[in-house]
Amino acid sequence: MPTSCTSHVLVTGGSGFIGSHTVLELINQGHKVVVVDNLSNSCEEPLRRIEKLAGLNEESLPFHNVDLANIDDLRAVFKQYNFSSVIHFAALKAVGESVRVPLAYYRNNITGTLNLMDLMIEFGVKDIVFSSSATVYKSDPDGRPFREDSELGCTSPYGRTKLYMESIIRDVVGAESGWNAIMLRYFNPTGAHESGTMGEDPCQIPNNLMPYVSQVAIGKLDNVHVFGNDYNTRDGTGVRDYIHVMDLAEAHVIALERLTGNHGYEVFNLGSGAGQSVLEMIDAMSIACGHKIPYVVDPRRSGDIDTIVCDPKKANEVLGFKVSRDLTKMCTDLWRWQVANPEGYNQ
Numbered sequence: 001m002p003t004s005c006t007s008h009v010l011v012t013g014g015s016g017f018i019g020s021h022t023v024l025e026l027i028n029q030g031h032k033v034v035v036v037d038n039l040s041n042s043c044e045e046p047l048r049r050i051e052k053l054a055g056l057n058e059e060s061l062p063f064h065n066v067d068l069a070n071i072d073d074l075r076a077v078f079k080q081y082n083f084s085s086v087i088h089f090a091a092l093k094a095v096g097e098s099v100r101v102p103l104a105y106y107r108n109n110i111t112g113t114l115n116l117m118d119l120m121i122e123f124g125v126k127d128i129v130f131s132s133s134a135t136v137y138k139s140d141p142d143g144r145p146f147r148e149d150s151e152l153g154c155t156s157p158y159g160r161t162k163l164y165m166e167s168i169i170r171d172v173v174g175a176e177s178g179w180n181a182i183m184l185r186y187f188n189p190t191g192a193h194e195s196g197t198m199g200e201d202p203c204q205i206p207n208n209l210m211p212y213v214s215q216v217a218i219g220k221l222d223n224v225h226v227f228g229n230d231y232n233t234r235d236g237t238g239v240r241d242y243i244h245v246m247d248l249a250e251a252h253v254i255a256l257e258r259l260t261g262n263h264g265y266e267v268f269n270l271g272s273g274a275g276q277s278v279l280e281m282i283d284a285m286s287i288a289c290g291h292k293i294p295y296v297v298d299p300r301r302s303g304d305i306d307t308i309v310c311d312p313k314k315a316n317e318v319l320g321f322k323v324s325r326d327l328t329k330m331c332t333d334l335w336r337w338q339v340a341n342p343e344g345y346n347q
């Protein structure tokens, strides 16, 4: 029997970028949350910022520094609380790194998920929302918007871990009675909380476009390197579907609440359905920061394709979810966070 009778949502990876914004939104919507994270790509400071924004006492947000690979440590957390559901963010996520050290990605992402699912079965917790990604789709040379039933296929070990994790969860839902699972396939998350106190804090030189652009804007890096301007797009640079992290956070709360409707296994895209090119993103960020952001054009990055955008219809119609923050808001919020926290959470 758990020590606590109150029902909690377990959030794995809850001190990371998307997890921390979601934890704040969950608390604001009245949910009780427990965060598990091994801090391999984050720190505890976002949790302190969440407490301030949510009006909680300092260090009152339950946090356990646990690696999902360690099932005994994780079991101790399950013993302590009465979990109603799980939102599973914890994963390694750098595509390039996953090509260099694939076993670390398989070990971390797959073992962590297997342990989590084992414990959910052991403790009778049957509802899960999972962080999946647009990377699970097989690339489409014509750049058509991906639907949830588009063909799947990955080109990196990271992407394959996401596909395998989706499959593991789907198979458990099929084998066990009473389970509900929602896979959320995110497109390109960016932006920050509008307070300017929470945002993305890449531990190294950013791999992704927007944190890189924002570090150039503040002068920490010299130029944006635009990876190719000979794509079949309106200005030759790659087009992606950017989504504000607070829209994502809100979508997780909607998904969590849908789990109680017993719909079994479901998959949803989370994106705007619109695409922006690299140059359009640099221009939008230049407007937000009030000066021109310098860039140079480099060769294409291996593995990139022209256009990746989603068809957001299913999330609109079934979840009732639609993005409400536009490109200007993504850039102004990102810039506010960057200016207030030039060194990220390590002030």
Ligand code: NAD
Residues within 6 Å of the ligand: 012, 013, 014, 015, 016, 017, 018, 019, 036, 037, 038, 039, 040, 041, 042, 043, 066, 067, 068, 069, 088, 089, 090, 091, 092, 093, 108, 112, 131, 132, 133, 134, 186, 187, 188, 189
């Ligand atoms: P993040 O790295 O900021 O957050 C992930 C968190 O998980 C980190 O705090 C890290 O310390 C923790 N973690 C990793 N392995 C762990 C383990 N074994 N045990 C406990 N904690 C562990 O990443 P994010 O951008 O917030 O992404 C969250 C999720 O969304 C990930 O699963 C990622 O694959 C997925 N996703 C991210 C993007 C994106 O562009 N950011 C896009 C699509 C999907």
Ligand code: UDP
Residues within 6 Å of the ligand: 188, 207, 208, 209, 210, 212, 224, 225, 226, 227, 228, 237, 238, 239, 240, 278, 301, 304, 308
């Ligand atoms: N990109 C770029 N320079 C960078 C990082 C990314 O030109 O420093 C481009 C990349 O080629 C793609 C888009 O920006 O067209 C988004 O890349 P990101 O890595 O942010 O996300 P992805 O869609 O690849 O997951």
